Amino acid sequence: MNGQPRVALLCEGLFTTTTAKTAIGALRYAPYRIVAVVDSTREGVDASAVLGSGVGSGVPVVASLAVARGLGVDVLLVGTAAAGGRLPASYRPILAEALAAGIEVWSGLHERVLDDPDLAAAADRGGARVRELREPPRELPVGGHRTRRGGTRVVLTVGSDASVGKMTASLELARALARAGRRALFVATGQTGIAIAGDGISVDAVISDFVAGAAEQMVCDAAEQADWVIVEGQGSLTHPGFSAVTLGLLHGSAPDDLVLCHDASRVRMKGHDDLPLRSLDELVRIYETAAAWSRHPDAEPARVRAVALNTAALASSAASAAVAAATTLTGLPAADPVREGSAGADRIARALLMGAHAG
Amino acid sequence: MNGQPRVALLCEGLFTTTTAKTAIGALRYAPYRIVAVVDSTREGVDASAVLGSGVGSGVPVVASLAVARGLGVDVLLVGTAAAGGRLPASYRPILAEALAAGIEVWSGLHERVLDDPDLAAAADRGGARVRELREPPRELPVGGHRTRRGGTRVVLTVGSDASVGKMTASLELARALARAGRRALFVATGQTGIAIAGDGISVDAVISDFVAGAAEQMVCDAAEQADWVIVEGQGSLTHPGFSAVTLGLLHGSAPDDLVLCHDASRVRMKGHDDLPLRSLDELVRIYETAAAWSRHPDAEPARVRAVALNTAALASSAASAAVAAATTLTGLPAADPVREGSAGADRIARALLMGAHAG
Known part of the structure; x- marks a missing residue:
C-alpha cells in the first residue's frame, strides 16, 4: 500500500475500556486512518460512545468485517491483548475472512496468526501478509557503530518501573513538539506502540546482544525524517527482571x-x-549516570529535563499535589500529559526546547 | 551418560595456540576427562608439545576419530571457533562419523550442526544428540522471583570491556577457592565457558526480557550444590553494544x-x-552503583573485592607495575591469576574470603 493504510480494529466481543488497550491507543494516537471497529456485540454506535472523553469520535463500531470492507480496509489490527496472548476463538473466522480477501493483519499477541493452519491457508489463498508486531527483524546490528544525522535531538522516556505511562508520555510529547512547529517522530519499542505507529521493534523480544543495535537503528532511521525523535522507553534500570x-x-x-x-x-x-x-531525585541521578557510561567522557551528557506523571489513579487534589511534589523533589518541570491535556505535554515540551537551546 | 563424559576435541588442521581457543580452555580447566585431540596434521605428539606451558600434558593428538574411539569417547567437542562461526569443511566427515556412531557432539559455532542435512541424517542413524552450546533453553523465567539457598556466596566477574579475561579469572578463582577448601562452582555464561563446564547458558543469545532470569536460574541451581558460586561475566556496563x-x-x-x-x-x-x-576506580563505582539499583535500599550492597588483571601482552616488569598501579588506584588487592600462577588467584580468593567474613 502507498502512504498510510486504512485500518479496521478487530475487537469482537471485547471493545471495552478495560480490554481494548491497543484499539484505544490506536484511536487516540495512530497516524493512519481508522475506518471502523469490528465488534458485533456493540455495533451501530460511535466508538466514542463506548470509550468516553471523545476518543474514537467519528469511527463507527460495525457488526462484521464485511461492513468494514465497505468502508475500505487495507489492514485489520488485532485491537485487544488477552491474558496469555492467545487469539480469541471469536477472532479466527474474522481473521480468516480478512486474510482470504488479501487484507493485511497486524497482531501483537504472543500466539502467531500463521501458526493456525486455517489462517495460514486463508493467507495463502488471499496472498495476504501478516505482521507479527512483537517479532523483531532477523538481522540486527550490534550497537555503537552508527552515527545519526547531526542537528537531530533524541528524547528517551525512562521510568521508575515498568508500565508507568512511558508510551503515552512519548506520544503526547511528540504531539506537543509538533504543535510547537517541530518535525517530531515517535519511535515505538513495544507491541502497543508499534500497533499505533505502524512501525518499530519490540526491543524486549530482541536477543540481548542486539538490543542497543536495534534502538540505534530505529533512532538513526527516524533522524533522517525528523528533527526531534521521541523514543518510547521500556522497563526500568531498577527493575530486577527488565x-x-x-x-x-x-x-x-x-x-x-x-x-x-x-x-x-x-x-x-x-x-x-x-x-x-x-x-x-534518585532516579534522575541513576539515569543520567548510566547514560554517560557508554559515551566518551567529554561527550555532552544526557539530562533529565522533566517529569511526566501518570496520576490516573489519584483524585484531582492529590494529582495536583503529586505534580507539585515532583517539581520540588527534582527541581524539574512536571506534568501529567493526559490529565492536564495539551497544557501538560506542552510544559514538558518547553523544557525540552529550552534544554536544546541551552545545548 | 552417567557422571562426567569422556571427551575428544575436534581440531582437524587447526590445533594451534591461536585457533583452538575452546580446546585450550577445555584442556586447561574442564572437569571432564579429555581422552584425545583429533588433528591428523599434528598426530603422534602430546597436546602439551603444541601448546607449551604443560597445558594438555598426557593428552595425545590422534589422526582420526577412530583412534580416539579406541580410547573411549562419549562426546566430540568442536575445539575451534573460526571467524564467521561456520563449520570447517574438514570437520564435516568427522562429525558425520561421530554422529553415526552415536557419539554426542558439542558445538559453540554459529552454524548449527544439524542444519547440514548429511549431519542430520548421520545423527538420525546413530541416535546421537547434538548440543548447540550457544542456544539457550526455550523456557526461561523473568528475573527477580527466585531466592537462592541461604549461606551461599555469589561472585560475578565484571570488566572494563568485552574480552578482557573474565572467563579465565572466574575459572582460576573457582580453583583457588577449592584449594582453600571451599565448595566452589563455576557458572558458564558464554559458549567457551559452557564447552569447558559442560553446562551453562550463553546469556548474550537470550531474549533481553529473560537475561536476568537466565542468570538467576543458573545461580540458584548452582547454589544448591556449592557454597561459592563464581559467575562468568560478559561485556561491560560501559560498552555501547553489549x-x-x-x-x-x-x-x-x-x-x-x-x-x-x-x-x-x-x-x-x-x-x-x-x-x-x-x-x-571509576569502574569500581560504576559496578557497585548499578548492582544496588535492583535491590532493596537496605540490602547488603555488592562490593568489588579485587582486581584481576590480564597482563599477557606486557613484559614482566610492566606487568608487575600494572598490578601495583591497580592496587594504588583502587585500594584493592590485584593479581594476574594466569601469569602469577596459583599465587595470583589465591590473593584474589583471600580478598573474597575476608569480604565474606566481614559480611
Missing part, C-alpha cells in the same frame, strides 16, 4: 534528553511487593 | 562480591577506537 532491556535502549538510542515517567500512585515495584520504588 | 547483557547478568545473578577484570594493555574499547576505557 533492566537489561532498559540499559540497552538507553545506550543504543543515545538520547540528548530524558523524560522521567512515574505512576504517582505506585510505591512498590510492580510484581515485587518487597521492593520500594526509588525516589524521583 | 551493556544490556552485562546489566541483566549483574541484576539476575545478584552477586555478593564482584571481581573487576581488565586487560592491562588495553586503553580503548575493543572495536571503538574513539572510546577510552574508564579508569579502574
Whole structure:
C-alpha cells in the first residue's frame, strides 16, 4: 500500500475500556486512518460512545468485517491483548475472512496468526501478509557503530518501573513538539506502540546482544525524517527482571534528553511487593549516570529535563499535589500529559526546547 | 551418560595456540576427562608439545576419530571457533562419523550442526544428540522471583570491556577457592565457558526480557550444590553494544562480591577506537552503583573485592607495575591469576574470603 493504510480494529466481543488497550491507543494516537471497529456485540454506535472523553469520535463500531470492507480496509489490527496472548476463538473466522480477501493483519499477541493452519491457508489463498508486531527483524546490528544525522535531538522516556505511562508520555510529547512547529517522530519499542505507529521493534523480544543495535537503528532511521525523535522507553534500570532491556535502549538510542515517567500512585515495584520504588531525585541521578557510561567522557551528557506523571489513579487534589511534589523533589518541570491535556505535554515540551537551546 | 563424559576435541588442521581457543580452555580447566585431540596434521605428539606451558600434558593428538574411539569417547567437542562461526569443511566427515556412531557432539559455532542435512541424517542413524552450546533453553523465567539457598556466596566477574579475561579469572578463582577448601562452582555464561563446564547458558543469545532470569536460574541451581558460586561475566556496563547483557547478568545473578577484570594493555574499547576505557576506580563505582539499583535500599550492597588483571601482552616488569598501579588506584588487592600462577588467584580468593567474613 502507498502512504498510510486504512485500518479496521478487530475487537469482537471485547471493545471495552478495560480490554481494548491497543484499539484505544490506536484511536487516540495512530497516524493512519481508522475506518471502523469490528465488534458485533456493540455495533451501530460511535466508538466514542463506548470509550468516553471523545476518543474514537467519528469511527463507527460495525457488526462484521464485511461492513468494514465497505468502508475500505487495507489492514485489520488485532485491537485487544488477552491474558496469555492467545487469539480469541471469536477472532479466527474474522481473521480468516480478512486474510482470504488479501487484507493485511497486524497482531501483537504472543500466539502467531500463521501458526493456525486455517489462517495460514486463508493467507495463502488471499496472498495476504501478516505482521507479527512483537517479532523483531532477523538481522540486527550490534550497537555503537552508527552515527545519526547531526542537528537531530533524541528524547528517551525512562521510568521508575515498568508500565508507568512511558508510551503515552512519548506520544503526547511528540504531539506537543509538533504543535510547537517541530518535525517530531515517535519511535515505538513495544507491541502497543508499534500497533499505533505502524512501525518499530519490540526491543524486549530482541536477543540481548542486539538490543542497543536495534534502538540505534530505529533512532538513526527516524533522524533522517525528523528533527526531534521521541523514543518510547521500556522497563526500568531498577527493575530486577527488565533492566537489561532498559540499559540497552538507553545506550543504543543515545538520547540528548530524558523524560522521567512515574505512576504517582505506585510505591512498590510492580510484581515485587518487597521492593520500594526509588525516589524521583534518585532516579534522575541513576539515569543520567548510566547514560554517560557508554559515551566518551567529554561527550555532552544526557539530562533529565522533566517529569511526566501518570496520576490516573489519584483524585484531582492529590494529582495536583503529586505534580507539585515532583517539581520540588527534582527541581524539574512536571506534568501529567493526559490529565492536564495539551497544557501538560506542552510544559514538558518547553523544557525540552529550552534544554536544546541551552545545548 | 552417567557422571562426567569422556571427551575428544575436534581440531582437524587447526590445533594451534591461536585457533583452538575452546580446546585450550577445555584442556586447561574442564572437569571432564579429555581422552584425545583429533588433528591428523599434528598426530603422534602430546597436546602439551603444541601448546607449551604443560597445558594438555598426557593428552595425545590422534589422526582420526577412530583412534580416539579406541580410547573411549562419549562426546566430540568442536575445539575451534573460526571467524564467521561456520563449520570447517574438514570437520564435516568427522562429525558425520561421530554422529553415526552415536557419539554426542558439542558445538559453540554459529552454524548449527544439524542444519547440514548429511549431519542430520548421520545423527538420525546413530541416535546421537547434538548440543548447540550457544542456544539457550526455550523456557526461561523473568528475573527477580527466585531466592537462592541461604549461606551461599555469589561472585560475578565484571570488566572494563568485552574480552578482557573474565572467563579465565572466574575459572582460576573457582580453583583457588577449592584449594582453600571451599565448595566452589563455576557458572558458564558464554559458549567457551559452557564447552569447558559442560553446562551453562550463553546469556548474550537470550531474549533481553529473560537475561536476568537466565542468570538467576543458573545461580540458584548452582547454589544448591556449592557454597561459592563464581559467575562468568560478559561485556561491560560501559560498552555501547553489549551493556544490556552485562546489566541483566549483574541484576539476575545478584552477586555478593564482584571481581573487576581488565586487560592491562588495553586503553580503548575493543572495536571503538574513539572510546577510552574508564579508569579502574571509576569502574569500581560504576559496578557497585548499578548492582544496588535492583535491590532493596537496605540490602547488603555488592562490593568489588579485587582486581584481576590480564597482563599477557606486557613484559614482566610492566606487568608487575600494572598490578601495583591497580592496587594504588583502587585500594584493592590485584593479581594476574594466569601469569602469577596459583599465587595470583589465591590473593584474589583471600580478598573474597575476608569480604565474606566481614559480611
